Amino acid sequence: MAEKRVLVVDDEKLIVKGIRFSLEQDSFHVDCAYDGEEAVEYARNNAYDIILLDVMLPKLTGFEVCQQIREFSSVPIIMLTAKGEDMDKILGLEYGADDYITKPFNILEVKARIKAIMRRVESKAAPKENSRYLESGDMRLDCEGRRVYIKDREISLTAKEFEVLELLMNNPNKVYGRENLLNLVWGADYPGDVRTVDVHIRRLREKIESNPSEPKYVHTKWGVGYYFQNE
Numbered sequence: 297m298a299e300k301r302v303l304v305v306d307d308e309k310l311i312v313k314g315i316r317f318s319l320e321q322d323s324f325h326v327d328c329a330y331d332g333e334e335a336v337e338y339a340r341n342n343a344y345d346i347i348l349l350d351v352m353l354p355k356l357t358g359f360e361v362c363q364q365i366r367e368f369s370s371v372p373i374i375m376l377t378a379k380g381e382d383m384d385k386i387l388g389l390e391y392g393a394d395d396y397i398t399k400p401f402n403i404l405e406v407k408a409r410i411k412a413i414m415r416r417v418e419s420k421a422a423p424k425e426n427s428r429y430l431e432s433g434d435m436r437l438d439c440e441g442r443r444v445y446i447k448d449r450e451i452s453l454t455a456k457e458f459e460v461l462e463l464l465m466n467n468p469n470k471v472y473g474r475e476n477l478l479n480l481v482w483g484a485d486y487p488g489d490v491r492t493v494d495v496h497i498r499r500l501r502e503k504i505e506s507n508p509s510e511p512k513y514v515h516t517k518w519g520v521g522y523y524f525q526n527e
Contacts, residue, residue: 302344303335305328307354331355335361345417346374347374349362362391366454370453370455374406396488446504463480463481465524475490
């Protein structure tokens with residue numbers, strides 16, 4: 297199996313050293329960045345399987361780093377946030393993060409979350425017996441390539457946005473409650489709440505809908521959940 301590459305971004309060198317040592321014990325290749333600008337350069341010039349990104353950084357904040365990386369990559373990003381800072385978690389998701397871990401954290405939890413995200417990404421990338429493509433109206437979803445096109449223009453989605461869309465498209469007109477979506481896409485052990493789903497649905501609509509307030513594809517059934525309507 298190819299060596300997995302992780303980028304760890306934090307200006308606290310002792311924290312970086314600890315994470316790096318622990319991940320290298322599990323045969324990960326680990327690069328380290330200590331400010332926001334360095335992190336963006338690393339992400340632009342290397343292919344990573346996952347990025348651990350602290351919110352409070354010199355030069356660029358973690359949110360700004362996440363936003364810039366999302367302009368050229370859909371690599372899974374886990375934000376490291378201060379304990380109890382709910383707004384940090386929500387902002388991280390708004391800017392395109394896939395998950396978050398609160399400080400102080402247990403390194404075993406960090407490794408478990410990294411491995412869980414990688415397993416989900418790999419299982420989604422594995423060949424499926426069903427069609428490689430899903431189509432609806434002007435939108436085409438490439439299941440194996442994990443790409444989305446609208447009128448032949450590629451739309452850049454994060455890993456979680458893609459997984460939400462793929463699940464809904466595979467089950468048109470089926471309404472999924474927010475808790476159900478959270479369990480299916482993020483996993484039953486995910487510590488976040490249903491606001492995570494709402495944030496991702498909103499971001500997804502902003503990217504795929506010509507008028508997000510009057511969606512053509514991803515609809516809300518008030519008081520129940522979300523569903524995909526085929527064109």
